[in-house]
Amino acid sequence: MKKMYFIVNLVAGKAVINKKLGKIVDEFVKAGYEVTVHTTQSGGDAVEQAVYACEKGYDLLVVAGGDGTLSQCLQGVMGCEKRIPIGYVPAGSTNDFSKSLGIPADQIKAAKVITHGKPVLCDVGGFNDGYFSYVAAFGAFTNITYETSQKVKNVFGHAAYIAGGAAHLGSIKAKPMRIEYDGRTIEGDFVYGMITNTASVAGMINMKNFLLDDGIFEVTLIRKPKNAAELGKTAVALLRNDMTDKNIVFFRTNNVTITNLSDKPFSWTRDGEYGGEEVVNHICCHKKAVPFMVRGKSRLPFEK
Known part of the structure:
Protein backbone atom coordinates (compact mmCIF):
# COMPACT_ATOMS: atom_id res chain seq x y z
CA MET A 1 0.00 0.00 0.00
CA VAL A 124 12.47 25.98 -6.88
CA GLY A 125 13.99 29.28 -5.87
CA GLY A 126 17.16 29.46 -3.84
CA PHE A 127 17.47 32.43 -1.47
CA ASN A 128 20.79 32.59 0.41
CA ASP A 129 20.66 29.40 2.51
CA GLY A 130 16.92 28.84 2.07
CA TYR A 131 14.35 28.25 -0.63
CA PHE A 132 11.07 29.64 -1.94
CA SER A 133 8.34 28.27 -4.16
CA TYR A 134 7.13 31.34 -6.02
CA VAL A 135 8.29 34.76 -4.73
CA ALA A 136 11.06 36.53 -2.83
CA ALA A 137 10.46 40.25 -2.35
CA PHE A 138 11.66 43.40 -0.59
CA GLY A 139 10.37 46.92 -0.08
CA ALA A 140 6.93 48.51 0.08
CA PHE A 141 4.19 46.30 1.60
CA THR A 142 6.24 43.09 1.69
CA ASN A 143 6.18 43.09 5.50
CA ILE A 144 2.38 43.25 5.60
CA THR A 145 1.91 39.52 5.08
CA TYR A 146 3.86 38.40 8.12
CA GLU A 147 3.04 41.39 10.36
CA THR A 148 -0.70 40.82 9.92
CA SER A 149 -1.89 38.31 12.51
CA GLN A 150 -3.41 35.02 11.41
CA LYS A 151 -6.68 35.84 13.20
CA VAL A 152 -7.02 39.12 11.26
CA LYS A 153 -6.22 37.34 7.97
CA ASN A 154 -8.85 34.72 8.73
CA VAL A 155 -11.56 37.30 9.39
CA PHE A 156 -10.82 39.87 6.69
CA GLY A 157 -8.91 37.95 4.01
CA HIS A 158 -7.45 40.24 1.30
CA ALA A 159 -8.91 43.28 3.08
CA ALA A 160 -6.40 42.70 5.87
CA TYR A 161 -3.50 43.13 3.44
CA ILE A 162 -5.02 46.19 1.77
CA ALA A 163 -5.70 47.89 5.11
CA GLY A 164 -2.20 47.10 6.31
CA GLY A 165 -0.70 48.46 3.11
CA ALA A 166 -2.68 51.69 3.33
CA ALA A 167 -1.35 52.26 6.83
CA HIS A 168 2.21 52.10 5.47
CA LEU A 169 1.78 54.48 2.51
CA GLY A 170 3.36 57.38 4.34
CA SER A 171 6.41 55.37 5.35
CA ILE A 172 7.49 54.08 1.93
CA LYS A 173 11.18 54.80 1.49
CA ALA A 174 13.50 53.97 -1.38
CA LYS A 175 16.43 51.65 -0.76
CA PRO A 176 19.79 52.05 -2.53
CA MET A 177 20.55 48.74 -4.22
CA ARG A 178 23.04 47.05 -6.50
CA ILE A 179 21.57 44.35 -8.76
CA GLU A 180 23.97 42.01 -10.59
CA TYR A 181 22.88 39.40 -13.13
CA ASP A 182 24.22 37.83 -16.34
CA GLY A 183 27.30 40.08 -16.35
CA ARG A 184 25.21 43.26 -15.93
CA THR A 185 24.99 45.69 -13.02
CA ILE A 186 22.17 48.06 -12.10
CA GLU A 187 22.40 50.58 -9.26
CA GLY A 188 19.67 52.87 -8.03
CA ASP A 189 17.03 53.61 -5.41
CA PHE A 190 14.16 51.15 -5.42
CA VAL A 191 10.92 51.05 -3.43
CA TYR A 192 10.03 47.46 -4.33
CA GLY A 193 11.47 44.36 -5.89
CA MET A 194 10.39 40.77 -6.45
CA ILE A 195 11.81 37.61 -7.95
CA THR A 196 8.94 35.39 -9.05
CA ASN A 197 7.90 32.12 -10.64
CA THR A 198 4.13 32.34 -10.45
CA ALA A 199 0.88 33.36 -12.10
CA SER A 200 0.05 35.85 -9.35
CA VAL A 201 1.53 37.62 -6.32
CA ALA A 202 -0.61 38.48 -3.28
CA GLY A 203 -3.66 37.65 -5.37
CA MET A 204 -3.38 41.05 -7.08
CA ILE A 205 -0.29 41.17 -9.33
CA ASN A 206 -0.74 38.87 -12.33
CA MET A 207 2.34 37.66 -14.16
CA LYS A 208 2.43 36.60 -17.83
CA ASN A 209 4.61 34.41 -20.03
CA PHE A 210 6.21 32.43 -17.22
CA LEU A 211 7.13 28.75 -17.08
CA LEU A 212 7.45 26.70 -13.92
CA ASP A 213 10.11 24.39 -15.30
CA ASP A 214 12.40 26.46 -17.54
CA GLY A 215 15.07 27.32 -14.96
CA ILE A 216 14.34 31.04 -15.31
CA PHE A 217 12.72 33.50 -12.88
CA GLU A 218 11.13 36.89 -13.54
CA VAL A 219 12.66 39.90 -11.75
CA THR A 220 10.61 43.08 -11.27
CA LEU A 221 12.03 46.23 -9.66
CA ILE A 222 10.37 49.60 -9.05
CA ARG A 223 12.60 52.68 -9.01
CA LYS A 224 11.91 55.57 -6.63
CA PRO A 225 9.09 57.71 -8.13
CA LYS A 226 9.39 61.51 -8.09
CA ASN A 227 6.10 62.00 -6.28
CA ALA A 228 2.97 60.25 -4.98
CA ALA A 229 1.14 60.64 -8.29
CA GLU A 230 3.96 58.96 -10.17
CA LEU A 231 4.04 56.19 -7.56
CA GLY A 232 0.34 55.60 -8.10
CA LYS A 233 0.77 55.44 -11.86
CA THR A 234 3.58 52.92 -11.53
CA ALA A 235 1.58 50.83 -9.09
CA VAL A 236 -1.32 50.66 -11.53
CA ALA A 237 1.07 49.64 -14.32
CA LEU A 238 2.42 46.84 -12.13
CA LEU A 239 -1.07 45.58 -11.33
CA ARG A 240 -1.81 45.54 -15.08
CA ASN A 241 1.46 43.73 -15.80
CA ASP A 242 2.59 46.67 -17.94
CA MET A 243 6.37 46.51 -17.63
CA THR A 244 6.90 49.50 -19.95
CA ASP A 245 6.44 52.05 -17.16
CA LYS A 246 9.59 54.18 -16.82
CA ASN A 247 10.00 53.28 -13.14
CA ILE A 248 9.78 49.51 -13.68
CA VAL A 249 12.87 47.42 -14.41
CA PHE A 250 12.01 43.93 -15.65
CA PHE A 251 14.23 41.05 -16.76
CA ARG A 252 14.52 37.26 -16.64
CA THR A 253 17.48 35.34 -15.22
CA ASN A 254 18.43 32.20 -13.32
CA ASN A 255 20.86 33.93 -10.96
CA VAL A 256 20.84 37.40 -9.42
CA THR A 257 22.67 39.09 -6.53
CA ILE A 258 20.99 42.02 -4.79
CA THR A 259 23.09 44.08 -2.41
CA ASN A 260 21.83 46.60 0.12
CA LEU A 261 23.98 49.75 -0.22
CA SER A 262 22.54 51.53 2.83
CA ASP A 263 23.64 51.27 6.44
CA LYS A 264 20.18 50.28 7.65
CA PRO A 265 19.10 46.67 7.16
CA PHE A 266 15.79 45.93 5.47
CA SER A 267 13.75 42.78 5.41
CA TRP A 268 12.75 40.34 2.69
CA THR A 269 9.83 37.96 2.44
CA ARG A 270 9.83 34.47 0.96
CA ASP A 271 6.41 33.18 -0.08
CA GLY A 272 4.81 35.72 2.24
CA GLU A 273 6.90 34.75 5.27
CA TYR A 274 9.77 36.64 6.90
CA GLY A 275 12.93 36.07 4.84
CA GLY A 276 15.71 37.79 6.79
CA GLU A 277 17.77 41.00 6.56
CA GLU A 278 21.05 40.07 4.88
CA VAL A 279 23.14 42.80 3.20
CA VAL A 280 24.03 40.62 0.20
CA ASN A 281 21.32 38.32 -1.14
CA HIS A 282 21.92 35.57 -3.69
CA ILE A 283 18.82 34.33 -5.52
CA CYS A 284 19.00 31.46 -7.99
CA CYS A 285 16.76 28.98 -9.74
CA HIS A 286 17.04 25.25 -9.06
CA LYS A 287 15.64 23.85 -12.29
Whole structure:
Protein backbone atom coordinates (compact mmCIF):
# COMPACT_ATOMS: atom_id res chain seq x y z
CA MET A 1 0.00 0.00 0.00
CA LYS A 2 1.24 3.49 -0.85
CA LYS A 3 2.13 5.67 2.12
CA MET A 4 1.12 9.35 2.37
CA TYR A 5 2.27 11.88 4.96
CA PHE A 6 -0.40 14.58 5.28
CA ILE A 7 0.65 17.87 6.93
CA VAL A 8 -2.29 20.11 7.88
CA ASN A 9 -2.27 23.72 9.08
CA LEU A 10 -5.61 23.94 10.90
CA VAL A 11 -5.51 27.74 11.27
CA ALA A 12 -4.58 28.66 7.69
CA GLY A 13 -6.95 30.92 5.80
CA LYS A 14 -10.32 30.97 7.53
CA ALA A 15 -9.72 27.51 9.02
CA VAL A 16 -12.21 26.01 6.54
CA ILE A 17 -9.98 22.96 6.18
CA ASN A 18 -11.35 21.74 9.52
CA LYS A 19 -14.79 21.10 8.03
CA LYS A 20 -13.46 19.19 5.03
CA LEU A 21 -10.59 17.27 6.57
CA GLY A 22 -12.56 14.01 6.96
CA LYS A 23 -13.70 13.99 3.33
CA ILE A 24 -10.18 14.79 2.12
CA VAL A 25 -8.63 11.94 4.09
CA ASP A 26 -11.40 9.62 2.86
CA GLU A 27 -10.53 10.56 -0.73
CA PHE A 28 -6.90 9.61 -0.11
CA VAL A 29 -7.80 6.29 1.55
CA LYS A 30 -10.15 5.33 -1.28
CA ALA A 31 -7.27 5.97 -3.70
CA GLY A 32 -5.23 3.31 -1.92
CA TYR A 33 -3.09 5.39 0.42
CA GLU A 34 -2.20 4.62 4.00
CA VAL A 35 -2.50 8.15 5.42
CA THR A 36 -0.57 9.59 8.35
CA VAL A 37 -1.94 12.98 9.42
CA HIS A 38 0.14 15.55 11.27
CA THR A 39 -1.27 18.94 12.33
CA THR A 40 1.35 21.70 12.55
CA GLN A 41 2.22 22.76 16.08
CA SER A 42 4.64 25.66 15.55
CA GLY A 43 6.20 27.91 12.91
CA GLY A 44 9.01 25.52 12.00
CA ASP A 45 7.12 22.29 12.52
CA ALA A 46 6.23 21.81 8.85
CA VAL A 47 9.93 21.92 7.90
CA GLU A 48 10.80 19.12 10.33
CA GLN A 49 7.81 17.02 9.32
CA ALA A 50 8.66 17.29 5.62
CA VAL A 51 12.15 16.00 6.36
CA TYR A 52 10.60 13.16 8.38
CA ALA A 53 8.35 12.19 5.45
CA CYS A 54 11.27 12.05 3.02
CA GLU A 55 13.58 10.15 5.34
CA LYS A 56 11.00 7.59 6.47
CA GLY A 57 10.21 6.42 2.97
CA TYR A 58 6.77 7.91 2.38
CA ASP A 59 5.63 7.87 -1.22
CA LEU A 60 3.89 11.23 -1.16
CA LEU A 61 3.87 14.38 0.98
CA VAL A 62 0.61 16.33 0.99
CA VAL A 63 0.31 19.83 2.43
CA ALA A 64 -2.97 21.50 3.41
CA GLY A 65 -2.44 25.16 4.29
CA GLY A 66 -1.42 28.45 2.76
CA ASP A 67 1.58 29.35 0.63
CA GLY A 68 3.63 29.83 3.80
CA THR A 69 2.97 26.28 5.01
CA LEU A 70 3.84 24.91 1.58
CA SER A 71 7.04 26.96 1.57
CA GLN A 72 8.07 25.52 4.93
CA CYS A 73 7.55 21.99 3.65
CA LEU A 74 9.63 22.87 0.61
CA GLN A 75 12.52 23.89 2.89
CA GLY A 76 12.46 20.41 4.36
CA VAL A 77 12.15 18.52 1.08
CA MET A 78 14.96 20.47 -0.59
CA GLY A 79 17.31 19.52 2.24
CA CYS A 80 16.76 15.80 1.70
CA GLU A 81 18.59 13.42 -0.61
CA LYS A 82 15.30 11.84 -1.72
CA ARG A 83 12.72 14.47 -2.71
CA ILE A 84 9.30 12.85 -2.72
CA PRO A 85 6.38 14.34 -4.70
CA ILE A 86 4.36 17.10 -3.04
CA GLY A 87 0.58 17.40 -3.25
CA TYR A 88 -1.01 20.73 -2.34
CA VAL A 89 -4.47 21.36 -0.90
CA PRO A 90 -4.78 25.18 -0.85
CA ALA A 91 -6.26 26.43 2.42
CA GLY A 92 -4.75 29.89 2.89
CA SER A 93 -5.95 33.44 2.32
CA THR A 94 -4.33 33.90 -1.10
CA ASN A 95 -2.97 30.58 -2.44
CA ASP A 96 -0.89 32.13 -5.23
CA PHE A 97 1.16 29.05 -6.01
CA SER A 98 -1.81 26.71 -6.34
CA LYS A 99 -3.10 28.93 -9.17
CA SER A 100 0.22 28.53 -10.96
CA LEU A 101 -0.01 24.75 -10.61
CA GLY A 102 -3.57 24.75 -11.93
CA ILE A 103 -4.91 23.32 -8.65
CA PRO A 104 -8.60 24.08 -7.96
CA ALA A 105 -9.50 26.36 -5.06
CA ASP A 106 -12.09 23.80 -3.95
CA GLN A 107 -10.24 21.58 -1.49
CA ILE A 108 -12.07 18.35 -2.34
CA LYS A 109 -11.30 18.88 -6.02
CA ALA A 110 -7.69 19.65 -5.09
CA ALA A 111 -7.51 16.32 -3.27
CA LYS A 112 -8.75 14.57 -6.42
CA VAL A 113 -5.95 16.23 -8.40
CA ILE A 114 -3.52 14.58 -6.01
CA THR A 115 -5.11 11.12 -6.28
CA HIS A 116 -5.72 11.22 -10.03
CA GLY A 117 -2.87 13.48 -11.15
CA LYS A 118 0.78 13.06 -12.01
CA PRO A 119 4.08 14.31 -10.52
CA VAL A 120 5.75 17.02 -12.62
CA LEU A 121 9.16 18.48 -11.80
CA CYS A 122 9.06 22.23 -11.06
CA ASP A 123 11.67 24.89 -10.45
CA VAL A 124 12.47 25.98 -6.88
CA GLY A 125 13.99 29.28 -5.87
CA GLY A 126 17.16 29.46 -3.84
CA PHE A 127 17.47 32.43 -1.47
CA ASN A 128 20.79 32.59 0.41
CA ASP A 129 20.66 29.40 2.51
CA GLY A 130 16.92 28.84 2.07
CA TYR A 131 14.35 28.25 -0.63
CA PHE A 132 11.07 29.64 -1.94
CA SER A 133 8.34 28.27 -4.16
CA TYR A 134 7.13 31.34 -6.02
CA VAL A 135 8.29 34.76 -4.73
CA ALA A 136 11.06 36.53 -2.83
CA ALA A 137 10.46 40.25 -2.35
CA PHE A 138 11.66 43.40 -0.59
CA GLY A 139 10.37 46.92 -0.08
CA ALA A 140 6.93 48.51 0.08
CA PHE A 141 4.19 46.30 1.60
CA THR A 142 6.24 43.09 1.69
CA ASN A 143 6.18 43.09 5.50
CA ILE A 144 2.38 43.25 5.60
CA THR A 145 1.91 39.52 5.08
CA TYR A 146 3.86 38.40 8.12
CA GLU A 147 3.04 41.39 10.36
CA THR A 148 -0.70 40.82 9.92
CA SER A 149 -1.89 38.31 12.51
CA GLN A 150 -3.41 35.02 11.41
CA LYS A 151 -6.68 35.84 13.20
CA VAL A 152 -7.02 39.12 11.26
CA LYS A 153 -6.22 37.34 7.97
CA ASN A 154 -8.85 34.72 8.73
CA VAL A 155 -11.56 37.30 9.39
CA PHE A 156 -10.82 39.87 6.69
CA GLY A 157 -8.91 37.95 4.01
CA HIS A 158 -7.45 40.24 1.30
CA ALA A 159 -8.91 43.28 3.08
CA ALA A 160 -6.40 42.70 5.87
CA TYR A 161 -3.50 43.13 3.44
CA ILE A 162 -5.02 46.19 1.77
CA ALA A 163 -5.70 47.89 5.11
CA GLY A 164 -2.20 47.10 6.31
CA GLY A 165 -0.70 48.46 3.11
CA ALA A 166 -2.68 51.69 3.33
CA ALA A 167 -1.35 52.26 6.83
CA HIS A 168 2.21 52.10 5.47
CA LEU A 169 1.78 54.48 2.51
CA GLY A 170 3.36 57.38 4.34
CA SER A 171 6.41 55.37 5.35
CA ILE A 172 7.49 54.08 1.93
CA LYS A 173 11.18 54.80 1.49
CA ALA A 174 13.50 53.97 -1.38
CA LYS A 175 16.43 51.65 -0.76
CA PRO A 176 19.79 52.05 -2.53
CA MET A 177 20.55 48.74 -4.22
CA ARG A 178 23.04 47.05 -6.50
CA ILE A 179 21.57 44.35 -8.76
CA GLU A 180 23.97 42.01 -10.59
CA TYR A 181 22.88 39.40 -13.13
CA ASP A 182 24.22 37.83 -16.34
CA GLY A 183 27.30 40.08 -16.35
CA ARG A 184 25.21 43.26 -15.93
CA THR A 185 24.99 45.69 -13.02
CA ILE A 186 22.17 48.06 -12.10
CA GLU A 187 22.40 50.58 -9.26
CA GLY A 188 19.67 52.87 -8.03
CA ASP A 189 17.03 53.61 -5.41
CA PHE A 190 14.16 51.15 -5.42
CA VAL A 191 10.92 51.05 -3.43
CA TYR A 192 10.03 47.46 -4.33
CA GLY A 193 11.47 44.36 -5.89
CA MET A 194 10.39 40.77 -6.45
CA ILE A 195 11.81 37.61 -7.95
CA THR A 196 8.94 35.39 -9.05
CA ASN A 197 7.90 32.12 -10.64
CA THR A 198 4.13 32.34 -10.45
CA ALA A 199 0.88 33.36 -12.10
CA SER A 200 0.05 35.85 -9.35
CA VAL A 201 1.53 37.62 -6.32
CA ALA A 202 -0.61 38.48 -3.28
CA GLY A 203 -3.66 37.65 -5.37
CA MET A 204 -3.38 41.05 -7.08
CA ILE A 205 -0.29 41.17 -9.33
CA ASN A 206 -0.74 38.87 -12.33
CA MET A 207 2.34 37.66 -14.16
CA LYS A 208 2.43 36.60 -17.83
CA ASN A 209 4.61 34.41 -20.03
CA PHE A 210 6.21 32.43 -17.22
CA LEU A 211 7.13 28.75 -17.08
CA LEU A 212 7.45 26.70 -13.92
CA ASP A 213 10.11 24.39 -15.30
CA ASP A 214 12.40 26.46 -17.54
CA GLY A 215 15.07 27.32 -14.96
CA ILE A 216 14.34 31.04 -15.31
CA PHE A 217 12.72 33.50 -12.88
CA GLU A 218 11.13 36.89 -13.54
CA VAL A 219 12.66 39.90 -11.75
CA THR A 220 10.61 43.08 -11.27
CA LEU A 221 12.03 46.23 -9.66
CA ILE A 222 10.37 49.60 -9.05
CA ARG A 223 12.60 52.68 -9.01
CA LYS A 224 11.91 55.57 -6.63
CA PRO A 225 9.09 57.71 -8.13
CA LYS A 226 9.39 61.51 -8.09
CA ASN A 227 6.10 62.00 -6.28
CA ALA A 228 2.97 60.25 -4.98
CA ALA A 229 1.14 60.64 -8.29
CA GLU A 230 3.96 58.96 -10.17
CA LEU A 231 4.04 56.19 -7.56
CA GLY A 232 0.34 55.60 -8.10
CA LYS A 233 0.77 55.44 -11.86
CA THR A 234 3.58 52.92 -11.53
CA ALA A 235 1.58 50.83 -9.09
CA VAL A 236 -1.32 50.66 -11.53
CA ALA A 237 1.07 49.64 -14.32
CA LEU A 238 2.42 46.84 -12.13
CA LEU A 239 -1.07 45.58 -11.33
CA ARG A 240 -1.81 45.54 -15.08
CA ASN A 241 1.46 43.73 -15.80
CA ASP A 242 2.59 46.67 -17.94
CA MET A 243 6.37 46.51 -17.63
CA THR A 244 6.90 49.50 -19.95
CA ASP A 245 6.44 52.05 -17.16
CA LYS A 246 9.59 54.18 -16.82
CA ASN A 247 10.00 53.28 -13.14
CA ILE A 248 9.78 49.51 -13.68
CA VAL A 249 12.87 47.42 -14.41
CA PHE A 250 12.01 43.93 -15.65
CA PHE A 251 14.23 41.05 -16.76
CA ARG A 252 14.52 37.26 -16.64
CA THR A 253 17.48 35.34 -15.22
CA ASN A 254 18.43 32.20 -13.32
CA ASN A 255 20.86 33.93 -10.96
CA VAL A 256 20.84 37.40 -9.42
CA THR A 257 22.67 39.09 -6.53
CA ILE A 258 20.99 42.02 -4.79
CA THR A 259 23.09 44.08 -2.41
CA ASN A 260 21.83 46.60 0.12
CA LEU A 261 23.98 49.75 -0.22
CA SER A 262 22.54 51.53 2.83
CA ASP A 263 23.64 51.27 6.44
CA LYS A 264 20.18 50.28 7.65
CA PRO A 265 19.10 46.67 7.16
CA PHE A 266 15.79 45.93 5.47
CA SER A 267 13.75 42.78 5.41
CA TRP A 268 12.75 40.34 2.69
CA THR A 269 9.83 37.96 2.44
CA ARG A 270 9.83 34.47 0.96
CA ASP A 271 6.41 33.18 -0.08
CA GLY A 272 4.81 35.72 2.24
CA GLU A 273 6.90 34.75 5.27
CA TYR A 274 9.77 36.64 6.90
CA GLY A 275 12.93 36.07 4.84
CA GLY A 276 15.71 37.79 6.79
CA GLU A 277 17.77 41.00 6.56
CA GLU A 278 21.05 40.07 4.88
CA VAL A 279 23.14 42.80 3.20
CA VAL A 280 24.03 40.62 0.20
CA ASN A 281 21.32 38.32 -1.14
CA HIS A 282 21.92 35.57 -3.69
CA ILE A 283 18.82 34.33 -5.52
CA CYS A 284 19.00 31.46 -7.99
CA CYS A 285 16.76 28.98 -9.74
CA HIS A 286 17.04 25.25 -9.06
CA LYS A 287 15.64 23.85 -12.29
CA LYS A 288 13.11 21.02 -12.02
CA ALA A 289 14.08 20.43 -8.41
CA VAL A 290 10.89 19.04 -6.82
CA PRO A 291 7.94 17.05 -8.23
CA PHE A 292 4.45 18.50 -7.60
CA MET A 293 1.21 16.63 -8.17
CA VAL A 294 -0.84 18.29 -10.93
CA ARG A 295 -3.75 17.40 -13.20
CA GLY A 296 -3.07 14.33 -15.29
CA LYS A 297 -4.61 15.47 -18.59
CA SER A 298 -4.92 19.26 -18.77
CA ARG A 299 -2.25 21.51 -20.23
CA LEU A 300 -0.57 23.65 -17.56
CA PRO A 301 1.44 26.91 -17.60
CA PHE A 302 4.74 25.08 -17.28
CA GLU A 303 4.17 22.51 -20.02
CA LYS A 304 6.04 23.17 -23.26
